[in-house]
Amino acid sequence: MENNNIICFGFAEWDNPYRTNQHHLMERFSHSNRVLFIESLGLRRPTFQQKDLKRIIYRLIKWIKGVRKVSDNLFVYSPLVLPFHKYSAIRFVNKQFLMLQLKYIVAKYGFDEPIIWSYIPNALEFIGVWKEKLVVYHCVDELSANPLIPGDVVRKMEEKFIKAADCVFVTAKPLYDEKKKISDKVYCMPNVADYSHFSTALNEGTKTPFEISSIPAPRLGFIGAVSNYKLDLDLIEYIAEKNKQWSIILVGNTGEGERTADLSRFDKYKNVHILGGRPYKDLPGYIKGFDVCLLPSKINEYTRNMFPMKFFEYLATGKPVVSTxxxxxxxxxxxxxFSAGREEFEENIRAALQENDSSLKEKRIAVAKKFTWEVRIEEMSMIIDKAYRNN
Known part of the structure; x- marks a missing residue:
């Protein structure tokens, strides 16, 4: 896919420390296309906690600054919207004001006849505004299952958007089964990983940060958002309580996508280390210091419909992975x-720690090499080109 204008409606900030599908794809698409990335339209309700108040102030500053040029072909804009999407009056005000903002920017920067690529169903409002070539909906989660998103509103909006889209990409089989009921233009494209980045954990020159190496081994590590609705905190506490000789390390911001994540239960455990978020560029070094990588996901509607990107990121390092x-x-x-319950999860950690077969490590690395963003972009581009010809 080359020489196109792409207007992408994201679900996060471009400078978010968590690099997700939208960051990886749009950055790579910008090598041969022009990309205007519209930052999150604020689907979730603000919690009015300190972290959200800081985010609102930061967002206002970015809006005042206007369009930011990240590279020759990549532009980022933070629109000003009210986050209370539950109310129809708020949605109407947002639509009118956002339309004014984006019409001006699209005209000024020459993003006419674009491909509209969206991670949120709100982009429905812009179909037909700029004589788009195609509409792509990239559905990477069951948005309505997020505890801070108005589920009924999003479900209705999403159904209309799926029917209107020329291509719908989903990242998990359960999502495919549900969205396929709405449209026959749905394709299952599971998440992949930035193999070239995370495989640097295999290099001798990649250093393990001191805050990791200073923690007693064996070290069981998790990288990602530390959120109560995603992580099984009961499982983590069970492992910590029963195995004081194991160090459990959680690397990531806490409470993402929810009102709060109460982690005070872990204060009494000297073997649980909650480090907070760390820069994306440093993550391979952190994983290098783990003996086992953990995916202790809570099983609920949200996680049943997700494909964790960290799975292939872990495999790219060759480390053993224990997951629900x-x-x-x-x-x-x-x-x-893979573990069906907490006892099996514990036993699988023991097995992973006792691994003494280098072929297992090579097997993990080999499969990670097959699931890269470069491969995924090629597959998506073929589908998009076909959809454009059929259009």
């Missing part, structure tokens, strides 16, 4: 230790 049984990962049972 996520339906989206069922095809990869030969590459990780």
């Amino acid at each position: 049984r996520l339906e989206a990962l069922a095809d990869f049972r030969d590459f990780a230790y």
